[in-house]
Amino acid sequence: MLHLFLKIVEHVSGQENVEKILRKLDNTITVLQNIRWNTEVVEEMPVFNPLILHVETNALQEYQRHVNDILSDETPLSELLDDTSSSSPIAILCVLTKQFYMKKCFGRLTDDEKRTAEAIGGIVEKSVLKKEVKDIIELVMGQKDFKHGIFNLSEATESPVPQIVSVMIHLATIIVMNNQENTAWHKQLFCPSSVKFELSADLPPLIQDVLKLIWYSCLTCSYAFEFADTKSLEKITSESTENLEEYLRESLENSWTCLHDLLEINYFDMCLLLHEFLFKSKNLFAGKADECKHNFSEQLIHEHAVILEDVMGNRMQIIHEAKTRFAHMAVSSFFCAFHEESQRKVLEKAFNEFSKSWNEIRSTLLNLKEDLNDSGDKATNVDSMLIHSLSIQDVKYEHLINFRLDDDWIDYCQCETRYGLGLKMNFYLDMIEKDMEQDILSGKEISRNHVQNILPEKIKTAIRLQTSRDISTVSQLLTHTGMTLSLLRKKGPGSGSVDISIRDYLHNLKHITGMSSTVIHSLFPSDIKISHAVNLYQWLEELNGDSIIDTLEDEYRIKLQDNAIQCLHMAKQYMDHLEKLDHPLKVFAHRCLSVTGNTIRHSQPLNEYLANKDLWWQDDLKYDEDKKIERIVVVADGVFKSLEELLSPLIMVENIYYTVQFLTEAIKETKQKEQPFFNMEQPKVEKQNPKKEHGKQVIRKMKKRL
Structure with missing residues (x-):
């Protein structure tokens, strides 16, 4: 309970304020008097060690050691500061800021620490460090006062002031450390009136608030460190501003309050996020990016916004990791x-x-588990492995109890010769998975063991009609047909008729599949046999691929180049062969482009992917080995045509949408040309004008009456 209570206090007030709050409750909650408070973990975090993210542990320890030994030996630290090849400025600033400045939030400096600070100040003054770096060190060491009162830290300082100061020191340091003085942020720090900072109204409120906070922080640093003239700062404030220091303080605190209300987290966690943002965007602040950021352009603001979206989108993970770096x-x-x-x-x-x-607890739990399992088996008198049943649709990796190595997978493994005398094997698991998918779903093994027939056209018509009423029909049929193929491969057709309907086959195995008969009967027409299963699945892939192509992203809708279109027009002279491309193109879309995060390269020729025989109807694609150079050919009426003749290498994967459109139009055009030939002998029927016919009938009636 005490731990939970402490977590709630930390969440509401921030980690640095837990001790202050709970000390006030000592008399009310007496158990709190027994807590030994330690600030070492908090002091190491970025809130009170603003530059820790920029310094490696080894360098930090080395500088820390030399700083602690400064009263006895000044030489090592002096040599390090004069070594221009090292990361001395950021490392020494990190150590000094934490040990002599931010530490004031937890207590006053001792006499030894003050003497150490004076000694370090003398060494820094003689070093080759930049003037601006020396100015920052002089301020954090207390040898000179900050011009702005917000930087006067002590034990009495309340949040969010320590967090505001921590972020400002981090910001000023990464801007000062670079040598490119023509960047936007460098100008903002040293000559604020020379740049204009404007944010687009299109930016999300969160990003606007953070960037405003950083901008006000930069202005305050410019004033507090005396990097810019006061008059230069007054030019960018409103005319009604009477006290520049108060204006900057209020603007900063208001920015932090707005962000605090928006994020609904404490100031300590906010500070952690802002340090993470500054660290990840240090190249933008320091001007080390590829583009010249000499002004606050839309591009610079956008690049900041991208990093901010990443940080804020993962804010809970970042906060958690910052507090648990000692977990490993x-x-x-x-x-x-x-x-x-x-x-x-x-x-x-x-x-x-x-x-x-x-x-002891772990051992006891394991023993209890074994006793419980044994007593359960004895009570039921049934082997525990037999009482556990699971639907195929719910099977997961941990349920696997048996494994058999297939000889076909040897193609996808390789001996590791560096270890174990070649006994260690490396497996290409992705390729094995794809091979299993093709073997099970595309029906290679089933076709070898069970006769497969072509799906009748009337069944296709019935499925198309069903799909027009319910779009999900194709995906449901794909799922259940795939399940049928898996069962057929594993269990065979069963003890009944060799060629029973898929509907009856699944009904007989519903104790394994867990599917209801109603679902099975509503999906599969009664005349679809298991001998149609492979052909049905391949045709359903084509149907689904057709739908996928209509909904492809823009990256697959790049228009064909003129020379690629010309190649397709030339291929129309082999229309019988060209028509056969329709199926593999749509199956390729179904298998490869329907999955987000696929590994398909957009700029690769489409015909390289279509060279896979598993995408085609059987016997439509062959590998012509009669030639000295092996080539892939499409077969129509016994005539071979190279795949490259039909689908030029100029056509890329990114052109697939317009390629399928071209092919569809070409097939439609061919059928329209063939249509008059069949209707040529039909007799012409003279169309009757309904008005004339009605008039004739009226005249006949009048004649009869007369």
Whole structure:
């Protein structure tokens, strides 16, 4: 309960304020008096160590060691600062900001720390560091006061001021560290009146609020660090502004409050997110991106917005990771982080007790599980493996209890010769999966073991009619036909008729499939036999591919080039062969383009993908091995035509939409030309004018009366 209570307080107030709040409750909740508070973990986080994300652990430890030894030996630190090839500016700033500036939020500096700060200040002054870097160090070390009062930190400073200051130091540092003074953010920091900052109204409110916050932070740094003249700052504020310092403070605090209300998280977590944003967009702030960002152009704002969307979209994960960076730390390393011997002993004792208790609980649970399983088997008198039934549709990887290596998969494995004398095998699992899919669903093995017939045209007509009423019919038929093929491959046609209907076949196995007879009967016409299963599945792939092509993304709707269109027109002289492309194109769309995140390369020739025989009707595609150079040919009426003659290499995957459109029009045009030939001998029927016929009838009636 205490742990849950602490988590709630941390979530509401921020991690840095937990101790302050709970100390006020000591008299009310007496158990809180026994808590030993430690700020070491919080001090290491980006909120109180603003530059930690930019420095590697080894470099940080080296600088930390030299800083601690500065009173006894100044040489190592002095040499490091003069080494222009090292990352000394950002590393030394990281150490000094945490140890001598942000630490003021937790307590005053000791006399030794003050003497250390003075010694470091003297070394920095003599170093070859940039003037702007020296100015920042001088301020964070306390040798000079900030011009803006918001930077005066102490134990009494309340949120969100420490978080605001932390973000501003991070921002100013990454801008100052670069040598490109013509960038937009560098101008904003050193000459604010020379650049214009405007945000488009089209940007989401969250992105607008964050970018405004960063802009006000940059202005405040410019004023507080005295990087810009006060008059230059006054030019960009409204004429009614009387006190520039108060104006900047109010603008900053209002920006943080707006973002706080929008995100609904505490200021500590907000600060973590902003540090992550600054770190990920450091190239934009430092001007190291490929494009010249000398002004706040739409492009620069857009690039910031893209990074912001990523950070804010994953904000809960970023916050969690920032607080649990020690999760993968070894226990011994965690203990070493505590410098006091008494603390380490307490933690070691607590961990040993926890480890012992955990192992006992785990062992007890395993024993209880075994006892429960054994007693259940004895009570039912049935083997536990037999009482567990599962529908095929619900099978998952963990349910697999048997595996058989197929010789066909040897093509997709390779011996690893570096280890184990070639006994280690590497398997291309993606290729094995595709091969299994083709083997099971496309019916290679079924065709070998069970006679397969062509699907009658009347059945196709019935399915088309059913699809026109319900669009989901094709996808449902694909699913259930695929299940039929899997069962047929594994169990065969059963003990009944060799060629029973799919409807009856699935009905007989409904105890395995878990499907109701109503669903089966509504989907499959009674005259679809299991001998039609493979042909039906392939035809359904074509139907579904036709629908997919109509809904393809723009990346597959690139128009054909003139020379590619010319090649297609030339191929129309082989119309019998060209018509056979319709099926594989649509099956390719069904199998490859209907899946998001597919590995299909848009700029690859389409005919390279269509060279797969599994996409075609049987015997429509052959590998011509009679030639010295093997080529892929399309067969129509015993005549061979190269696939490249019909589908030029100039036609890419990205052109598939217009390629199918061209083919559809060509087939339609051919059928229209053939139509008059069949109707040529039909007698002409003279059309009767209904008005004239009615007039004749009236005249006849009048004559009869006369």
